[in-house]
Amino acid sequence: MTTTENTTNSGSAEVVAAGTSEGRQELQLRKDVSTKEILRGSGAVLRMSESEVAALAGTQSEDQTMIINMGPQHPSTHGVLRLMLELNGETVLRCKPVIGYLHTGMEKTGESLTFMQGATNVTRMDYASPLNNELVFAMTTEKLLGIDQDIPERAVWIRMLLSELNRISSHLLFLATNGMDIGAVSMMLYGFREREEVLRFFQKVTGLRMNHNFIRPGGVAADLPAGWRDEVLNLIEALPKRLAEYEILMTGQPIWRERLQGVGVITRDEAIALSATGPILRSTGFSWDLRRDMPYLRYDKVEFDVIVGSYGDAFDRYSIRLNEIRESMRIVGQVLDAMPQGDYRIQDKKVTPPPRGRIDESMEALIHHFKIFTEGFKVPEGEAYVAIESPRGEIACYIASDGSSTPYRMHVRAPSFINIQTMPLMMRGGLVADAVAVISSVDPVLGEVDR
Amino acid sequence: MAQVSGRVADDVRFVAKTDYFKTLSDLRTEGFEMCVDLTAVDYLTHPGRTIAPEVADQISLERFEVVVNLLSLSQRRRVRLRVQIAESDAVIDSAFDLYPGTEAMEREVFDMFGIKFSGHPDLTRILMPEDWQGHPLRKDYASGDIPVQFKGAAS
Numbered sequence: 001m002t003t004t005e006n007t008t009n010s011g012s013a014e015v016v017a018a019g020t021s022e023g024r025q026e027l028q029l030r031k032d033v034s035t036k037e038i039l040r041g042s043g044a045v046l047r048m049s050e051s052e053v054a055a056l057a058g059t060q061s062e063d064q065t066m067i068i069n070m071g072p073q074h075p076s077t078h079g080v081l082r083l084m085l086e087l088n089g090e091t092v093l094r095c096k097p098v099i100g101y102l103h104t105g106m107e108k109t110g111e112s113l114t115f116m117q118g119a120t121n122v123t124r125m126d127y128a129s130p131l132n133n134e135l136v137f138a139m140t141t142e143k144l145l146g147i148d149q150d151i152p153e154r155a156v157w158i159r160m161l162l163s164e165l166n167r168i169s170s171h172l173l174f175l176a177t178n179g180m181d182i183g184a185v186s187m188m189l190y191g192f193r194e195r196e197e198v199l200r201f202f203q204k205v206t207g208l209r210m211n212h213n214f215i216r217p218g219g220v221a222a223d224l225p226a227g228w229r230d231e232v233l234n235l236i237e238a239l240p241k242r243l244a245e246y247e248i249l250m251t252g253q254p255i256w257r258e259r260l261q262g263v264g265v266i267t268r269d270e271a272i273a274l275s276a277t278g279p280i281l282r283s284t285g286f287s288w289d290l291r292r293d294m295p296y297l298r299y300d301k302v303e304f305d306v307i308v309g310s311y312g313d314a315f316d317r318y319s320i321r322l323n324e325i326r327e328s329m330r331i332v333g334q335v336l337d338a339m340p341q342g343d344y345r346i347q348d349k350k351v352t353p354p355p356r357g358r359i360d361e362s363m364e365a366l367i368h369h370f371k372i373f374t375e376g377f378k379v380p381e382g383e384a385y386v387a388i389e390s391p392r393g394e395i396a397c398y399i400a401s402d403g404s405s406t407p408y409r410m411h412v413r414a415p416s417f418i419n420i421q422t423m424p425l426m427m428r429g430g431l432v433a434d435a436v437a438v439i440s441s442v443d444p445v446l447g448e449v450d451r
Numbered sequence: 452m453a454q455v456s457g458r459v460a461d462d463v464r465f466v467a468k469t470d471y472f473k474t475l476s477d478l479r480t481e482g483f484e485m486c487v488d489l490t491a492v493d494y495l496t497h498p499g500r501t502i503a504p505e506v507a508d509q510i511s512l513e514r515f516e517v518v519v520n521l522l523s524l525s526q527r528r529r530v531r532l533r534v535q536i537a538e539s540d541a542v543i544d545s546a547f548d549l550y551p552g553t554e555a556m557e558r559e560v561f562d563m564f565g566i567k568f569s570g571h572p573d574l575t576r577i578l579m580p581e582d583w584q585g586h587p588l589r590k591d592y593a594s595g596d597i598p599v600q601f602k603g604a605a606s
Contacts, residue, residue, distance in 0.1 A: 023581035024573075036572040040547075040554065100578040107563075108587055272484050272524065275552025286524070293527050382501045385461065385520055385531060387487070394487060398518065402497040409588075413488040413520075421555050450578055 027067050027084035027096040038094070040424075064088055070095075070435060080446040083423070083439065090431050095424040099417075102450040110410035114376025115141050118407065120213045122397070125412055126448040127210055128173050131166040131202075132390040133412070134215040135159055139296065140397040141217040143384040145351065152343040155219035160297045161232070161335045162205070162215065163388075164328040168239070169198035170391035171321045171328075174443045175246060178318060181440040182259050184250060194242055201231050218352050219345025229336060236329045243325060251319065260315035264426035264438035267312055274425070275418050278393025279324070280442065283309035283316035290389035302334045314441035321391075321443070351377050376405035392416055392443060414448040462530045463503070465510050471534050472544040475519070479549050483521035483530060486550035489557060491536075491564045492516045495590040514538040515566055519546070536566055545571040563588035 030038060070083035080102045086094040110121050122137040123130040142148040176191025199209040204225055206212035214221045250256045266276070268284040281288055289306040291299040307323045309316025345352050353372045354365040381403040387396035393415030402408040419442050426438045466474045475486075494500050495514055502510070515536035522529050536543055545568035546553045557568045558577040565586035568574060576583065585592050 021581075024575040025577065025581050034572060040551070040572045100576075100580070103578040105587055273551050275485055275487055275550065277487070288524055293524075383492075383518075385488070385529075387529075396488060396520070398488065398490060398520075400492050400500070402500075408497055409492045411488075411490045413490075417555060417559075418487075418552060421552060 022098055022100075025098055025100075027086060027094060027098075029067070065093060070432075070439075080450070081420075081439075081444065083435070085427070085432070085435065087432065090433075092427045092430050092432060092435055095427045095435070097420050097423055099420070099446070099449050102446050104450070106451045107409075107411055110407055112406060114405045115217055115379055115407065116372060116376045116405075118410065119216050120211070122410075122412060123211045123213055124447060125414060125451055126390065126392065126395070126416070126445045128445050129166045129170040129391050130211055131162045131215060132388065132395055134212065135163055136386060136388050136390075136395050136397045136412075137410075138215050138217045139388065140384050140386040140399045141379060143386055144379050144382050144399060144401050145217065146380070147218070147346060147348060147351070150348070151219060151346055153340045154223075154342040155344050155346070156297050157335055157339050158220050158224060158344060159215055160299070160302075161332060161339070162202075162220075163297070164331045164335070165198055165201065165232075165235075167328045167391045168325050168332075169195045169202075171325050172198070174321050174391075175318075178440045178443075179250065181436050182256065184256065187246070187249060190242065190246070190249075194239065197235060197238070201228075201235060204228070204231065216345075218348065219343070221345075223344045232332060232336060236332055239325070239329060243322065246322065251322070257315065260313065260318055260437055260441075262311070262313050262315075263430060263434045264314045264317075264441055265312050266422055266426055270425060271312070271422065274421050276393070276422050278389070278391070278415055278419065279317050279320045280393065280419055280422055282307065282320055284312040285310050290387060290394060294387070296386075296388055298338075299331075301338070302331050304328075304331050314437045317441040317443075324391075378403060378405050379407075387413070390415055392445065392448075393419060412448075412451065414451060416442075416444040416446070416448045417451075420444050420449055462528070464530060464532050465502070465506050466532050466534050467510075468534055468536060468543055471532075472546070472549075474532065475521075475546055475549050478521055478530065481523075482526050483523045483528075485522045485524060486519060486546060486553050486556075487522045487529075488518075488520040489546065489553050489560065490518050491560045491566055491588075492518060493564060493588065493590045510535060515541060515564060517543060517560065517566065541565060542567045542569055544569055545574075547571055562586065565589065 065086055065088045067084060067086050070085050082098040082101065084096045084098060085092050106121055106125060110118055113121055119134045119137055122133045125133050139148065142151065172191050172195040176188045176195065179185070179187025179191060202212060203209050205228065206214035206221070266280065266284060268286045271281045271284050271286070285308050287306050287308045292306050304327045307320045307327060309320055353369045358365040359369055379401045381401055383398070383400040385396055385398045387394050394413065395415050396413035398411040398413065399407045400409040423438060423442055427435050430438070493515055498512060500512065513535040515538065517534045517536055519532040520529060521532070534543065543566060545557055547557065547570060555577060557571055558574065560566050561568060561574055562576040562578050563586055575581070579587065
């Protein structure tokens with residue numbers, strides 16, 4: 001588009017500029033925005049004193065400040081997360097995330113995929129923890145079908161095993177990117193190396209490293225392969241040593257602490273007001289974990305601790321995730337002992353396709369198989385909201401069904417999308433260099449933010 | 452500690468649009484500290500939808516429905532509000548003053564459904580480009596019929 005073709009919103013003075021401009025979605029000059037918006041943009045979410053409001057709104061001279069685009073630094077900011085900062089020298093005054101660059105209309109796509117196919121769609125949202133996405137979608141569908149209490153025990157425990165291993169791999173990815181952002185590049189290599197070992201196990205089980213489509217309504221797609229127990233044991237035996245290395249490399253290291261401690265502080269009330277969940281909420285000292293507080297699957301049958309921080313800073317969020325890997329390994333160990341025998345998916349003809357072997361023998365089985373994979377199964381009318389604890393916080397799925405085989409509306413409550421709102425608050429008053437640590441400590445996955 | 456395992460029906464409440472803000476504010480005082488999710492559904496092609504029979508004659512069903520999920524961290528309880536929004540008057544109070552975390556969610560609903568939130572500090576599109584026409588998650592938004600809009604491409 002050439003500059004002459006600018007579209008002007010009739011009646012208002014603002015111009016949607018050509019090229020990459022996002023118009024009003026961007027961070028505006030202070031003179032162009034309302035006080036309320038400035039307060040929000042400055043990250044003030046709670047009631048402030050009048051003097052603080054006066055200091056924030058309007059009185060700041062604009063000729064001392066400038067608005068710049070941040071990044072790229074964190075892997076997410078390479079083209080998909082755009083952060084606009086208002087700076088005074090090196091101090092961040094306001095911040096606004098401009099998102100949508102990875103928006104592919106996955107909620108709309110979900111309306112045209114059957115409940116059988118739906119898992120392939122949701123698994124691509126939070127690509128760092130795909131199994132948790134599939135799990136929440138499957139659980140919501142099962143709730144609508146009314147079979148949520150009838151899932152075979154083995155399927156439930158397999159789901160727990162995969163969900164926890166996925167939490168480990170996701171947190172390892174966080175450690176890797178966090179290390180890289182702060183300048184500990186070796187950590188990036190270590191984190192990816194360890195994560196790859198978990199993904200190798202996923203590949204053995206599901207056939208794919210990511211985007212598994214393995215947890216489906218009714219159970220899981222296949223039983224665990226032979227030798228899975230040894231694989232998992234190898235994993236959880238190797239990891240503690242590696243985690244101890246990370247502690248030496250980072251936790252106790254003065255430079256690491258200087259970069260993270262006291263950076264990006266958020267209080268409990270602010271986190272709750274901003275609907276932040278997961279490690280961000282826990283870093284403020286508020287102990288909230290859906291696995292313990294509103295248990296699903298069989299989390300009430302296993303023992304684990306909920307890790308909380310005390311200062312709400314980036315260092316707390318780092319150490320929470322590091323220690324959650326240990327807790328997840330504890331759960332995995334208990335899952336290994338408790339794994340029952342039995343079916344890996346529900347034996348309900350309505351939702352479960354016949355086994356492969358039957359198709360060669362029986363025409364009915366072939367037709368049945370064909371029908372389930374082409375038309376899908378019908379889900380009764382209704383609406384359901386199911387939430388679980390993903391590595392990033394509360395991930396939830398809301399499905400409204402009209403009785404057909406595709407969801408009438410499928411909405412995913414993406415934790416990163418909500419958590420990203422805490423960034424302006426955490427960055428306020430900090431340095432540009434700290435902004436990097438803040439982005440990293442929120443651990444956003446843009447596939448999920450934009451959906 | 453009472454647990455929510457087992458089959459417990461969700462606490463769903465139908466709220467009139469005029470009472471929406473007051474209901475939210477009452478629920479917040481009651482202990483629902485967090486608004487975990489705010490979304491909408493366009494019931495254009497499925498106007499009947501699912502409603503509890505005891506409230507069926509008290510509410511008039513409209514095209515849009517805003518669905519709000521509140522969470523009480525202290526009582527470990529959830530409540531879901533369903534608010535009917537007429538197509539002709541697709542405006543509702545913003546929950547921003549009570550729950551600042553709804554800022555992005557309301558922008559998303561505005562972007563995807565064209566429902567306006569009065570009192571929202573920055574009601575702009577959030578996922579779609581600023582100059583996009585239409586609201587994609589509406590049921591009459593025919594995704595297959597519209598040429599793909601690229602910014603800056605020669606038409």
